[in-house]
Amino acid sequence: MELYWIIAAPLLAAPLSPWLVRAVGSKAAGALLSLVPFALVGWLLAQAAGAGPALEWSRSWMPAMGLEMALRVGGFERLFLCLVAFIGGLVLIYGGAYLDGDSKVPRFFVVVQIFMAAMLGVIAADDMIFTFVFWELTSLTSFLLVGYKFYDPVARKAALQALLVTGAGGLALLGGFILLAQITGETRISALAAHSGTLAESPLFVPALLLVLAGVFTKSAQVPFHFWLPGAMAAPTPVSAYLHSATMVKAGVILLAKLSPAMSHTELWGWIVAPVGALTMLTGAVMAVLQTDLKRLLAYSTVSVLGTLVMLLGFGDAFSFKTAMFLALVHGFYKGTLFMVAGTVDHATGTRDIHSLSGLRQSMPWLAFAAAAAALSMSGVPPTLGFISKELLYEAKLSIPFARHAVTALGVLANSLAVAIALIVGVRPFLGSPGKAVVRHAPGWGLVLPPVLLAALGLLLGLMPWLLDKHLISPAASSLGYDPALAKLTLWHGFTPVLALSVATLVAGFLWFKMRAKFSGAARGIEKIHCLTPTALYFSGLEGILKLAAFLTGWIQQGQLRIYVRVTLIAASGLILYATAKVYEEFTMLSKVPLGVFETMIVVVMTMSSLAAVRSKSRLAAILSLGGVGYSVAFIFAAYGAPDLAITQLLVETLTVVLFSFVILKLPQIREISRSRTRRWDALVATIAGLAMTLVVWKAMHVQLHAPISPGLVERSATEAYGRNVVNVILVDFRALDTLGEILVLSLACLGVTALLFRKRKFRNTDDDQSERAKAREGLPLI
Amino acid sequence: MENLLPIAIGILFACGCYLCMRRNIVRVLLGIMLFSQAANLLIFAGAGLSTGAPPIIAGDSTTLTGAYADPLPQALVLTAIVIGFAVLAFAIALVLRSWHKTGSDDLDTFHKSDS
Numbered sequence: 043m044e045l046y047w048i049i050a051a052p053l054l055a056a057p058l059s060p061w062l063v064r065a066v067g068s069k070a071a072g073a074l075l076s077l078v079p080f081a082l083v084g085w086l087l088a089q090a091a092g093a094g095p096a097l098e099w100s101r102s103w104m105p106a107m108g109l110e111m112a113l114r115v116g117g118f119e120r121l122f123l124c125l126v127a128f129i130g131g132l133v134l135i136y137g138g139a140y141l142d143g144d145s146k147v148p149r150f151f152v153v154v155q156i157f158m159a160a161m162l163g164v165i166a167a168d169d170m171i172f173t174f175v176f177w178e179l180t181s182l183t184s185f186l187l188v189g190y191k192f193y194d195p196v197a198r199k200a201a202l203q204a205l206l207v208t209g210a211g212g213l214a215l216l217g218g219f220i221l222l223a224q225i226t227g228e229t230r231i232s233a234l235a236a237h238s239g240t241l242a243e244s245p246l247f248v249p250a251l252l253l254v255l256a257g258v259f260t261k262s263a264q265v266p267f268h269f270w271l272p273g274a275m276a277a278p279t280p281v282s283a284y285l286h287s288a289t290m291v292k293a294g295v296i297l298l299a300k301l302s303p304a305m306s307h308t309e310l311w312g313w314i315v316a317p318v319g320a321l322t323m324l325t326g327a328v329m330a331v332l333q334t335d336l337k338r339l340l341a342y343s344t345v346s347v348l349g350t351l352v353m354l355l356g357f358g359d360a361f362s363f364k365t366a367m368f369l370a371l372v373h374g375f376y377k378g379t380l381f382m383v384a385g386t387v388d389h390a391t392g393t394r395d396i397h398s399l400s401g402l403r404q405s406m407p408w409l410a411f412a413a414a415a416a417a418l419s420m421s422g423v424p425p426t427l428g429f430i431s432k433e434l435l436y437e438a439k440l441s442i443p444f445a446r447h448a449v450t451a452l453g454v455l456a457n458s459l460a461v462a463i464a465l466i467v468g469v470r471p472f473l474g475s476p477g478k479a480v481v482r483h484a485p486g487w488g489l490v491l492p493p494v495l496l497a498a499l500g501l502l503l504g505l506m507p508w509l510l511d512k513h514l515i516s517p518a519a520s521s522l523g524y525d526p527a528l529a530k531l532t533l534w535h536g537f538t539p540v541l542a543l544s545v546a547t548l549v550a551g552f553l554w555f556k557m558r559a560k561f562s563g564a565a566r567g568i569e570k571i572h573c574l575t576p577t578a579l580y581f582s583g584l585e586g587i588l589k590l591a592a593f594l595t596g597w598i599q600q601g602q603l604r605i606y607v608r609v610t611l612i613a614a615s616g617l618i619l620y621a622t623a624k625v626y627e628e629f630t631m632l633s634k635v636p637l638g639v640f641e642t643m644i645v646v647v648m649t650m651s652s653l654a655a656v657r658s659k660s661r662l663a664a665i666l667s668l669g670g671v672g673y674s675v676a677f678i679f680a681a682y683g684a685p686d687l688a689i690t691q692l693l694v695e696t697l698t699v700v701l702f703s704f705v706i707l708k709l710p711q712i713r714e715i716s717r718s719r720t721r722r723w724d725a726l727v728a729t730i731a732g733l734a735m736t737l738v739v740w741k742a743m744h745v746q747l748h749a750p751i752s753p754g755l756v757e758r759s760a761t762e763a764y765g766r767n768v769v770n771v772i773l774v775d776f777r778a779l780d781t782l783g784e785i786l787v788l789s790l791a792c793l794g795v796t797a798l799l800f801r802k803r804k805f806r807n808t809d810d811d812q813s814e815r816a817k818a819r820e821g822l823p824l825i
Numbered sequence: 826m827e828n829l830l831p832i833a834i835g836i837l838f839a840c841g842c843y844l845c846m847r848r849n850i851v852r853v854l855l856g857i858m859l860f861s862q863a864a865n866l867l868i869f870a871g872a873g874l875s876t877g878a879p880p881i882i883a884g885d886s887t888t889l890t891g892a893y894a895d896p897l898p899q900a901l902v903l904t905a906i907v908i909g910f911a912v913l914a915f916a917i918a919l920v921l922r923s924w925h926k927t928g929s930d931d932l933d934t935f936h937k938s939d940s
Contacts, residue, residue, distance in 0.1 A: 603853065603932055604846040611842055635826040635874045642826075645833045652840040655855055664851075668858055671837065675862050678830075679869065679902075683879045683894025687869070687902055694910045698858070705917055706851075710930030715848040724846040732839025735863065739831040742871030752897045756880065760887045768880040768889070772900035784904050791911035795918040 043085060045099035045113045048123065049163045051078050052130075056155035060148035068147040069488050072138020075151060076131035079158065083127045086120050090513045096232075096521065103172070108229055114168035116232075117517025121367060122165045122296055124514065125374045129288045130158045132492035136382055137280035139488025140389060150190065150278070157183035157285065164293050168230045170219040173297070177215065177261075180290050181208040187281040188274045200273040203580065207260050207270040215257025215297075221250035234304035235523065242308050251310060254301065262294025262348045265322045269576045272329075272341040279385025282337060287344045287377040292370060295351045299366065303523050306358035316356025322349025324452055327459035331558060336384040336394040336467055340377065343420075343463045346456055347373045350435070357442050360524040365434040367518045368531065371510070372419065372427040375500040379416035380467055382493035383409055387471060389489060391479040396466055401476035408490050410472040415497035417468025419504070421461040421551060422544060425533050426504040429544070432457060434529055436540045454547055461551020462558065507531040604724070611727055615734035622737040641681050648674035659713070661706045669699045686769045830870050838863035850920050850930050857916055861909040865902050872898035 055078045062071040089097070096116030103109045115123065137154065141147045160183060163176030182205070189201030223229050225244045226237040234241070241247050258264075263271040274286050285291070298315070305311050326346030333339040347369070354366035386409055387402065388394045403410040419428035435457075439450045503510055508531065516526035535541065598609070651670030658664045672695030680688035716724070755776055756768050765771035773781050841863055844856025877892030880899070924930065 604848065607842070607845045635876055637826050637829065642829065645829055649833050649836050652837045652859055655859060656840045656843055661851070664855055668855060671859060671862055675866060678866070682869075683875050683877055684869070684899045684902075685879050685881075687899050687906070690903055690906050694906055698910065698913060701914065701917065705921060708921060708924075709851050709854075710849070710924055712851050713849055713930070715931050715933075724843055728839040728843035728846070731842045732835040732837075735838040735867065736831045736835030739834050739867055739870050740828075742867075743827055743831070743873055746873075750895065750897075752895050755896060756882075756889050756893070760882050766882040766884070768882065768896035769899045769903065772896055773903060777900060780904060784908055787908050788911045791915045794915045798915075798918040798922045 045097055045115060045166070048082060048113070048115070048166055049159045051082060052155045052159040052162070056152045056159070059151035059155065063148045063151065068138045068142045068144075068151075069486070070138075071147075071151065072134045072136070072488065075138075075155070076134040078155075079127040079131035079134070082162075083124050083131070086115075086124050086127070087513070089115075090117075090120055090517065098168070100168075103169070109171050110169050110229070111172055112168040112230060113166045114230075114232055115166055117514075117519075117521035118299065118367075119165050119521075121371065121514045121518040122292070123162055125371055126158065126161050126165065126289045129284060129374055129378050129496070130154075130161075132378070132382075132496060133280050133284040135488055136283070136385070136492040137278070139486055140280050140385055141278060142486075142488075146190065150187075150280075153183050153186045154281070154284065157187065157290070161289050161293065165296055168232050170223060170229050170231055171216075173231065174212070174216050174219055177257075177293065177297075178209070178212050180285075180293060181205060181212055181261075184208070184274070184285050184290055187285060188277040190278055190281065191276070194276070197276040200270075200276040204270045204274045206584070207267055207580070211257040211260025211267070214253045214260075218250050218253030218255075218257060221246050221253065225250065231300050234301065238304045238307060241304055247308070248310065251305060251308070251314075254297075255314060258294035258298050258352075259318065260294075262291050262298075262352060263322075263345050264294075264318050264349060264352055265325050266576045268322060268325065268345045269580065271345055272338050275335075275337040275341050279337065279381060279388060282341070283378050283381030283385065286341065287381050288374040291344065291348055292351075292374075295348065295355065295366070295370060298352065298355050299363070299522065302355055302358065302363070306355070312356055312358060314356075316353050319349045319351070319353025319356050320449065320452055322346070323353060323456045325349070327456040327463075330463050331459050331466075331554065334396050336387070336396060336399075336471075337381070339396070339463060339467060340381055340384060343460060344373075344377060346460065347377070350453075350456070354435075354438060357438065359438075359441075360519065360526070361434075361441060361528045362438040363522070363524040364515060364519040364526055364529040365431070365438045368427075368434060368510075368515050368529075369431045371514070372431045372500075375496055375503075376416040376419040376428060379412055379493045379496045379500070380420070380464075382489075382496070383413045383416065384467065386485045386489045386493065390481045390483060390485050392482060393479045395479075396470065398478040399471035400474040401472070402481070403472040404476070405481040406472075406485065406490070408494050409485070412490075412493040412497035413468040413472060415501050416493075417464040419500055420464035420468065421548060422457065423548065427500055427507065427510075428504075430504070430507055430531055430533060432544060432547070433535055433540050434531075436543045437529070437535075440540070450543070454543055454550070457547045458550035458554055461548055462554035465551070465555040466558070504533075507533065608724070608727055611731045615731045618734040618738055619730075622734075622741055635682075638681075641678070644674050644677045644681065648678070661709065661712055664712060665699060665702050665706060668702070669695065672698065684769075686767070826874060830866075830874070834863055834866045834870065837866070848932050850924070850932055853932065854913075854916055854920055858913060861905070861912070865905050865909070868898050868905065869902050 055075055059071060059075055062074060065071075066074070096114055096119075098112070098114050100110045100112035103111045134151070134154065137150055138147070141150055144150075157180060160176045160179035164173060164180060167173040167176055185201050185205040188204050189197050191197045222234065222241070225241055225246050226234055228234060228237065241250075244250075260267040260270075271286060271291065275282055277286070302311075323346050326342050326344070326349055330339050330342035330346060333342060351366050351370055351373075354362040354369070384394060386406070387399060390406065391399065391402075393399065415426070419426035422428045422432035435453060436450065439453050440446055442449060511526075511531040515531065519526040648671055651667045651674065654667035655664055655671065658667055672691065676688045676691035676695060679685075679691055714721070755772060759765055759768045759771045763771045763775040765775065837859055841856050841859030841861075844852045845860060847853055847856065872895050875892065875894040877894050878889075880889060880893050880896035882889055923935070927935070929935070
C-alpha cells in the first residue's frame, strides 16, 4: 500500500458519508465509516511488527521552490497515526449514535473525516509547507465543527475565536517554517536535525523559533493562548472528544516533538518551552477544579496535560521525551473515554452540571465501568497506564539539572488536582443515591460501546505495558534519535521516592476532592481575574480591529468621485515626481524634431481649446472646445507619420461632437457648484498631475530601455502577413486578440447603452414611469 | 517640438483632471474626454516623435526603407481611441439616465439616491 492512502482513504470516504447516512441511518453509517480508520490502524500495526526503516513517499509539488508532497512514517509518526485513527474510528461510531436524528449528521461525518485526513497529514507530512497546509486544514475543520450548531450565537463566537487564535498562530508558524528553510536550505522536517549546528548559530534562529513556538502554543492551548479551548466546548461532544482532547490540540505537541532533534539543544528552547509548559500545566489544573460543567472541567484538565507534554519536551532529554510520548498516548485513552462518558451522560440526562449528577451507576453500569477505569488511569492508580506514566513523569522531573524540587512540587500539585478532577468526573456522578438528574432515555450501544472499548483497552494495556513499549513507544523515541532504553515502562519500579510521590499525590487529590466545596467562593474570584485577562484582551483586540476597519473604510471610501480622483492623482503624481526627480540629471534637451510653424500652431490651438473647455459655462461652447481639442490631436497624429490614427480620430471626433450636440440639450446646465476654496485646491492638484504627466512624456521620449520590437513587425508584415499597412497588420494579425477584446468592449458598451436607455421596468409601475420612458425615447435616435 | 508637446499634453491632462474633480456631472463628462485624449497622446508621443514616412510598405518592396514612424504605438492608440469612444458613449447614456432619474446634476447628492 502506498503511503498516501493514509490521507486519501478518509478523504475518499468523506463524500460517501451523506449517501451512507441516507441509506442505512446515522448509527450504522458511523459504524461502517469507522472501518476505514480501523483498517489504517491494522495496517500501521502490521508495519510496526516489521520494524523496518521509516516509510517514505513523495511527489514533486513546486519544483521551482523545492517543495514536495513528502510523507514519512517512522516510529514516532506511527504512534500518533495509530492514536488519531483509532480514536477517530471510535468517534465516528459514537458520533453517529450521539447525533442520531439530527439533520446535520452528514455534515458532521464529512467534516470529521476531512479533519481526520488533515490530522493524519500533519503527522505524516515531512515537507514543512505541506505540513502547514494540513495544519491550516485542521484549524478550518475545527472552526466548522465548533460552529456545528450555527444557529447558536455562543457556538459561532467560540468557533470564530478558535479560528482566529489558531489561524494567527498558523501564520506565525508559516513564517517560522520559511525562516527555517532559508537558514538550512532544507524543506524537509526530518532533514533539519542534521543542520542543528547551523540553526543555532544563525541570527535568524531566534525569530524562527519564536514564530514556530507561537504556532505550537496557540494550537496546543498553552498559556496565554489557552482560552479558546474551553470555549471550543460549544462543539458537540464527539467533536470535543476527538479534536479538543485527543488529536488536534496535540498537533502542536507533535510538531514540537518533530522539531526537537533540530532545536532542543539550544538554551532558548529550554528557557521558553519548559516554563510555558509548566505554567500551563498548573493553570489548567487549577482552573479545572473550579468548573461545574463536565466538559469545561475536562477541557481545562486537557490544557493541563498539554502543558505537561510541552514541559517534558522543553526538558529536551531522552527520558522526558519518551515519557511525553507515553503520556500523550495514555491521555488519549483516558481523556477520550471521559469525554465520551460525559457526552453520554449529557445525552441521557440532559445535563452536564456536576451538582445534579449522582447515582448513575444503577442505570448505566457499563458506562460507570468505563468512567471508573478512565478515572483510575487519570489519577494514576496501579495497575493502569496512568500509573506508569505518572511514575515516569516524576522520574523525569527529578532528573532535570536544575530546580528539580520546585518543578516536582508543581507536578505533584498539578497531578493531585488531576486526581480530584478524575474523581469529580469519573466517579462522583456514578456513586451515591440518584440525584436530581434522571436518565430520560437509556443510551444505545453506539453511545456506550466506544468509551467502554477505549477504557477496557487502556486497562488491558496497563497490564501489558511492555507490548506498547516495544512496538510503539520505543520506536517513537528512537526514530527521532532519543535513546529509548533509559525509561522503562513497567508497573513496579520498586520502593523509590517516586512511589512515595505517587502515594502522596493520590492522598492529596482525595483531600482536594473532599474539600472542593470549601474553596468554591475563592475559586470564583480566581476565575474572574484569570479568565478575564486573555479573553478580555482577545475581545477588545477584535473590537479594536473592527472599529479601525470601519474608520479607515469611512475615511478612504467617502463615496464621492472627486475625492477618489483627488487621492489617486496625488498618490500617482507623488510617486511619478519622486521617480523622475531621482533621474533628473539624465535629462537633456532633445531637439531632433524641428519646431514647425504649422505644428506649433496646432499644439497652441489644442492647449487653448482645452483651457476653454474648462472655463466654458455654456454647453455649446464646451462642445466646440472639445471638438477643437479632438481635431488638433488628429492633426498632430497626421503631422508625425500616423495617417491611420488621424483618420480614426477625425471620424470618432466627428461622431462624438454630433452625439454630444444631440444629447447636450437634454443634459443639465453646466454650473459651478464647488466653493472657490475647493476649486483652488483642485486646480493645484490638477497642476501637479499635469506636471507629472509632462515629465513622464518627456522622460519617455528620452529613454529606450529595451530594443524596439517594431522592426521585427515591419519585416514580417509584407512577407508573412501579406499586408502593406503595418499598423493595420498589427491590429488584425499580430495583435488580433487585442482587437477581439476591443470589439468585445464595444459590444458591451453598446449593450450597456441600450440597457440604460431602453430599460423597461416591469417590476415597478409608478406614475412617472411612463413619462420617464417617453423621455428616454426622445434621446434614443441619437445613439 | 520634443519640449513643447509634453507641456501641451500636461496642460491637457491637468484640464481633464480638474474637470473630473467637479461636482457638476456634465463637467466630469468633459473631463473624461480630455483625459482620454491626453492618455492617447502620451502613448503616441512617449514612443518618440518621428518625421519619417508613415509605416506603409510600398508596392514594389517587402519592407520599409528609410526613416519611418513606429507602427506599434500607433496600433495601441488606435485601439485606445475606439475604446475611449465606447466608454464615452456609455458615460453619456449613464449621465442622461441619472439626470432623468434623479433630476440632480450634483454628484455629491448621488450617494443618497442609491436604490
